[in-house]
Amino acid sequence: MSRPSITVRSGHPDFLDLAWEQSIVDWDTPRLLSLPKGISRHEVRFVDYEEGIYVIKELPYKAALNDYRVLRALERLEAPAVTAVGLVEERYGDPGAERSAALITQYVDFSFSYRELLEGAGFGERRRQMLAAFAGLLVELHLAGCFWGDCSLSNVLFKHDAMAIEALMVDAETAQLHPELSAGQRQHDIELMVVNVAGGMADIAASRGVDIDEADICLGEEMARWYEWLWDETTSETIIAANERYRIPERVRQLNDLGFTVDEIDLIPTEEGTKLRLKPNVGPRNHYASRLRQMTGIEASEWQARHLLSDIYHFAASQGGKPASTAGVRAAALVSKKRRGMALAAIRWRTERWEPASRQIREKTDQDNILQAYCDFLNYRFHASNAAGADLGQEVALQSWFDAGCPGFAPEPEAAPHQHNL
Numbered sequence: 001m002s003r004p005s006i007t008v009r010s011g012h013p014d015f016l017d018l019a020w021e022q023s024i025v026d027w028d029t030p031r032l033l034s035l036p037k038g039i040s041r042h043e044v045r046f047v048d049y050e051e052g053i054y055v056i057k058e059l060p061y062k063a064a065l066n067d068y069r070v071l072r073a074l075e076r077l078e079a080p081a082v083t084a085v086g087l088v089e090e091r092y093g094d095p096g097a098e099r100s101a102a103l104i105t106q107y108v109d110f111s112f113s114y115r116e117l118l119e120g121a122g123f124g125e126r127r128r129q130m131l132a133a134f135a136g137l138l139v140e141l142h143l144a145g146c147f148w149g150d151c152s153l154s155n156v157l158f159k160h161d162a163m164a165i166e167a168l169m170v171d172a173e174t175a176q177l178h179p180e181l182s183a184g185q186r187q188h189d190i191e192l193m194v195v196n197v198a199g200g201m202a203d204i205a206a207s208r209g210v211d212i213d214e215a216d217i218c219l220g221e222e223m224a225r226w227y228e229w230l231w232d233e234t235t236s237e238t239i240i241a242a243n244e245r246y247r248i249p250e251r252v253r254q255l256n257d258l259g260f261t262v263d264e265i266d267l268i269p270t271e272e273g274t275k276l277r278l279k280p281n282v283g284p285r286n287h288y289a290s291r292l293r294q295m296t297g298i299e300a301s302e303w304q305a306r307h308l309l310s311d312i313y314h315f316a317a318s319q320g321g322k323p324a325s326t327a328g329v330r331a332a333a334l335v336s337k338k339r340r341g342m343a344l345a346a347i348r349w350r351t352e353r354w355e356p357a358s359r360q361i362r363e364k365t366d367q368d369n370i371l372q373a374y375c376d377f378l379n380y381r382f383h384a385s386n387a388a389g390a391d392l393g394q395e396v397a398l399q400s401w402f403d404a405g406c407p408g409f410a411p412e413p414e415a416a417p418h419q420h421n422l
């Protein structure tokens with residue numbers, strides 16, 4: 001009998017208490033959790049540890065190894081995918097057998113697959129945003145050189161991220177990483193997605209007893225149009241006239257609205273000298289999240305981090321610190337002084353604003369996602385202050401938000417400009 005070998009990244013359980021010599025289907029450990037999930041070819045189980053919830057997928061060795069390697073590489077490239085935590089090998093004599101290996105990933109809290117959403121409530125008012133998030137995920141993976149080969153409604157997870165939607169890749173069994181993808185490879189991946197999505201929509205219709213003609217089997221094509229638009233938006237070079245520079249921030253904002261961060265803009269004079277070439281380089285989506293983590297140690301998703309960082313800036317401004325004098329101070333020193341000031345403000349923000357507010361939210365409400373609830377409150381404070389024509393102040397605004405029943409964000413009206421006709 002073969003002895004399973006387990007590779008686990010540090011900071012996680014060793015998973016040695018699980019019965020790896022058995023199929024995960026036969027497990028009866030009290031760690032098992034029953035959680036919603038998408039349709040899958042392989043067996044998937046959720047297990048609960050003190051360190052968090054993990055997802056175990058049983059599959060043949062080759063596929064598991066590819067899944068693990070690609071997910072690890074995507075993490076290094078900061079592309080949006082689930083986090084691979086471990087790989088279990090040699091569970092069974094035959095490495096081609098279904099249960100010869102297992103992949104362990106970190107469970108993405110508060111996430112659902114597109115398939116589950118479409119089987120249930122549907123997109124509703126967030127349709128455009130959901131489509132943009134799905135297409136945005138493919139753009140990011142393609143920018144990272146990842147050919148997926150199996151993008152489907154079950155293989156894309158989403159979670160609410162303040163008022164944005166964050167889409168994540170799950171299942172990289174068929175994925176391949178290249179230094180760069182050709183237009184043909186990208187197109188092939190999109191074609192596979194369109195077929196998979198149509199199949200998923202047809203299955204959903206069938207399971208509901210709805211006629212196939214009524215199923216939205218063109219949904220994948222709509223996603224493909226979003227993808228094309230977003231790909232052009234993030235990679236194309238635009239010639240703009242010198243007096244049209246106002247278009248630059250507008251374009252950056254459009255990308256930000258779709259969840260992208262523009263880290264760099266190259267403004268290159270063209271030969272005519274009157275026009276500029278604009279080329280936004282789209283940075284990783286966790287730009288603000290890493291900044292927040294650096295400053296406060298708080299782990300938030302990208303949209304939440306954007307809101308929390310503006311709260312820190314708001315807090316720092318309300319502290320009314322004296323501006324640093326430039327006299328006799330070299331620019332670099334000034335920058336580091338400013339950074340230090342902001343770092344101190346972030347520490348005080350944490351103890352004076354974030355911790356008291358999160359404590360109150362925990363005590364006075366039944367919200368289980370405290371970060372999201374705090375973002376809801378920040379949004380409320382902004383609108384209430386705006387309506388009052390004055391800054392309400394943290395305590396007053398917080399009480400008023402509790403009194404109002406802790407309202408969240410209104411669904412975002414539109415995620416992309418009308419003129420693109422999407």
Ligand SMILES: Nc1ncnc2c1ncn2[C@@H]1O[C@H](COP(=O)(O)OP(=O)(O)OP(=O)(O)O)[C@@H](O)[C@H]1O
Pocket residue numbers: 036037038039040041042043044055057082083105106107108111112113150152154155157170171172173
């Ligand atoms: N890390 C995770 N966090 C949350 N849910 C997950 C995670 N991993 C898997 N799931 C859920 O389990 C389902 C199946 O996982 P996965 O797609 O990896 O299995 P599969 O058998 O390879 O699927 P396929 O049939 O597409 O090959 C997903 O659709 C998702 O709902």
Ligand SMILES: [Mg+2]
Pocket residue numbers: 039040041154155170171
């Ligand atoms: Mg899958």
